[in-house]
Every structure is written in structure tokens, then in C-alpha cells.
Amino acid sequence: MTEPTTNPMPKPIDVIPHRDPFLFVDEVTSFADGVIKGVWRLTGEEPFFAGHFPGRPTLPGVLMCEAIAQLGAVAILSDEQFAGTIPLFGGIDKARFRRQVVPGDTLVLEAELGRMSARAGKATGRAHVDGEVAVELGLLFVMAPA
Numbered sequence: 001m002t003e004p005t006t007n008p009m010p011k012p013i014d015v016i017p018h019r020d021p022f023l024f025v026d027e028v029t030s031f032a033d034g035v036i037k038g039v040w041r042l043t044g045e046e047p048f049f050a051g052h053f054p055g056r057p058t059l060p061g062v063l064m065c066e067a068i069a070q071l072g073a074v075a076i077l078s079d080e081q082f083a084g085t086i087p088l089f090g091g092i093d094k095a096r097f098r099r100q101v102v103p104g105d106t107l108v109l110e111a112e113l114g115r116m117s118a119r120a121g122k123a124t125g126r127a128h129v130d131g132e133v134a135v136e137l138g139l140l141f142v143m144a145p146a
Contacts, residue, residue, distance in 0.1 A: 012038070016073045017086060017146070021047065024067035025109065028074060034113040036075040040067050044103025059101035064135045065092055068125035072111035072139060076121065085143045090120060093138035105129045111139070119143055 009028035012018070016025075028038045042059060049057035073087045101107055107127045114122035120143060126136040 010074055010078050012070065012074050015077050016070060018070055022066075023070070024063060025070045025074065028071070031075060031078070034075075036071055036111050036113075038071045038074070038109045040107040040109060042101065042103055042105050042107065046103075049103055057103050059105075059107070061095070061097045061135060064097070064101065064107065064127050065095060065125075065137060065139075067107060068109055068111055068127060068135070068137065069139055069141075071109045072113065072123045072125065072141065075111060075113055075123075076116070076141065081118070082143065084146050086146045087121070087141040088144050090140035090142035093140070095135065095137040097135050099129060099132045099134040101127075101129055101134050107134065116141075 009031060012023060012025040012028065024040050025038045026041050028036060030037045044057065048060060052058055052060050069089060076082050076087050107129060109127050111123050111125040114124065121141045123139045123141065125139060127134045
């Protein structure tokens with residue numbers, strides 16, 4: 001898999017089709033050897049916090065999974081061999097939520113690409129807040145025409 005080797009890092013909005021309010025990766029911080037890292041800064045202004053949960057805003061676990069998948073999609077779609085495709089969720093394996101994430105937290109994301117073919121691929125991912133694991137999981141991507 002070809003990876004960018006020059007700065008700046010790929011901008012998620014330039015690589016994946018996600019847009020506000022469903023773009024959850026603010027920036028890519030590193031990308032080398034099949035491992036991509038990035039961040040999602042939670043301001044508290046995100047609309048889901050109002051209802052999840054009133055009086056105790058908490059980032060939904062499924063959105064942490066989505067943020068890691070979006071980061072993985074940046075890595076995949078940075079490779080020219082996947083031009084004209086979009087990686088879709090094929091599965092989530094062994095997701096474990098270890099820490100509550102709240103407004104004001106910065107979620108540090110990491111995805112490590114595993115086996116990839118023209119039709120599908122695997123990755124593992126994790127997210128941290130202040131050095132504490134918030135979630136870890138395995139991902140299966142299915143490549144679809146864009």
C-alpha cells in the first residue's frame with residue numbers, strides 16, 4: 001500500500017466523502033507503515049451531546065467506532081489503488097469501551113491496516129483520552145464503488 005511520505009498529512013475532508021455533521025476526524029497527525037493516527041476534538045457543541053445524556057453528556061460508543069473507521073478510510077483512500085471506491089463497514093469485532101468520553105476531551109485515534117484486497121480489508125483501532133484507552137476494536141471494511 002502506498003502511503004504519503006511528505007508533509008502535510010492528508011486532510012480527512014480532502015480524502016473521505018464524510019461531511020459535517022458526520023465527519024469525526026479533525027486532523028491526521030501521522031501516517032506510516034500502515035498505521036495512521038489522528039484526533040477528534042470534542043467541543044461540547046456537537047448536537048448528540050444534548051440528548052446523550054441530558055445532564056451527563058457522553059460520547060456514544062458507536063461514534064467512537066465510526067471515528068476510527070473514518071481514520072482507517074483516510075488511510076485506505078490515500079492509496080491510488082482504491083480510487084473510485086469507498087470503504088464501508090463490513091463488521092466490528094471485539095469492541096470494548098474502557099472510558100467515558102465527554103465534552104472538552106480530545107480523542108486520540110489510531111488505526112492499523114491489516115490485510116487488504118481489492119474487495120475488502122481488516123484493521124484494528126483504538127482511541128485514547130489523556131493516555132487512557134477509551135475504546136479498542138477490530139474492523140472489517142468492504143470496498144464499494146464510490
